[in-house]
Amino acid sequence: MTSGPRLAIDAMGGDGGASVMLAGAALARAQWPNLSFSLVGDEAVLHAELTKHPGLTGCSDVIHAPDTIKGEEKPSQAIRRAKTTSMGIAIDLVKQGTAGAALSAGNTGAMMAMAKLSLRTLKGIDRPALAALLPTLGNNDVVMLDLGANTECDPRNLVEFAVMGAAYSRIALGVERPRVGLLNIGSEELKGTDEIRDAAAILREAHLQLNFTGFIEGDKLSRGDVDVIVCDGFSGNIALKTIEGTARFVADLLRRGFTSSFRSKIGFLISRPATELLKHHLDPNNHNGAVFLGLNGIVVKSHGSASPKGVANAIGVAAKLAAQDITRRITEDLDQFPGHLTARANAA
Template identity: 70%
Template structure:
């Protein structure tokens, strides 16, 4: 691999499946992205054993004597950053050995270590956790913040909108993404002062590659009516968990209904193609790869329970962000906003 080859640092000890799933996911990703290189962080003996299962797939192994568990508090994780697979993978991005880091481990620990090591970009007060959610429209929807910041002021929300739009342009190839603020109603007078003030600023930001569409309510998240949904982390996390819980509820309810009688079972056999499509659409592995936006480096969070295909999809998110240089896009849009901010405020 040459010096210009994009490289991904993988915390191979994180997630429910550990090295077996993380290495298998990297091997799958290599088939989709032949130019990618990988550095695997974790127990060297375990990683070499997993690499041997995937003939033709090569990756550099960096031994890490320790790993972060799901029970570790962020403060504990930070103190062990120099010895854990997660901490060393993030440090690799800081040292520019790799362009992005991927982990399926403890989300709180990953955010804390990433923020401390990589710091936020100039013009960004707080990083945000963003992810793609399925919709009934032609595209998925980018939603942020999903839990990194429980309380947000007006500037945080505007910065999240700028970052989310840049992410949508990167992963969904949209020139001017539609951006909405999550609120308890669509009327301009609804919501907190922070939401209303952020809406006023975004409404006047015609110089940005954003089409602000106003407020959106939680029952419209999956309708495909917008491309980016912005929220504080408290509301965003509750909305996300509600969507995921409803999807599981509907799936389980249908499964129970079709198992209730012989006639229902016959109906299921006839409907199997439609339910297979539904299962694919709702499978979190197909939308895997949340991103910490606003850091001086790319960090992608995989579902802890992701399978190899899910890990490969998360690696694909990291590859797309590297290829499209999302950090530069965010920096350019932030600089553009700061240049025009005084005129925007004056127009309100």
């Protein structure tokens, strides 16, 4: 008998499809024995995969979905087929209250569109944001949002992202009063766009459960100086892709250097503990699971190329947010947000 949250999994999304998604669910179930799953997809495929993972049999049900969202499919096309696709049905289970959260490794744009249409935004939230945990040199990871859901944002959006990111940080990182910084081209108060400066002014005045530290530049993202980094989705997506590309560059450079000669191979053996630590920090599977914050329900996005380990980590994110009711926490934080500041953000 399970007492933890039930998660709806789009088992057909991602590069690996059902084999990777169910393998990840099995790893997650071994780590968190109180989880249960609604596996959505082609029932013949899912039943075949379930035979490989007996640990999932007693805690999972299979929900047939005749269609799957393609990676290149436009959100407008995907929405029209939501009711017959594995992604759309998984999200609808959250709307119905049957599942505490939905998880997919499929098309991000389609997922955002479906989730927003089905679940709607929380009262007081203008736009949802895509947030993820990124590794740092500090003691904790950092929450960064928005990572691509909104290419243009006004001051109100950025302030709401700060509130939502802080709530996520308290759950994911255990930080009672998260340090929040706005991504900018400089740390001085006069730097940046009007939207960023106006958002900073609002956050300085607001009495919220967060510690606004001012602006943070791109070269400080991984230092661990803040717990939450807030930005528009255009800047955030570029920053995220740059971080991921740099990580791959460093890993490939080290691999090339350590295999260039016999002496370098000996050096690799000596330095292996350090390189293993680096590999762990650079592996995106260890930080998999981005969440759409600001909706009336929890929806988590896994990397399309995630390994079973990465899927399991994304499931862990979804389970933690469901168990600690992130939507309620965001709503409570928004209730502390002074109305005159919201009006000022709208007017800015």
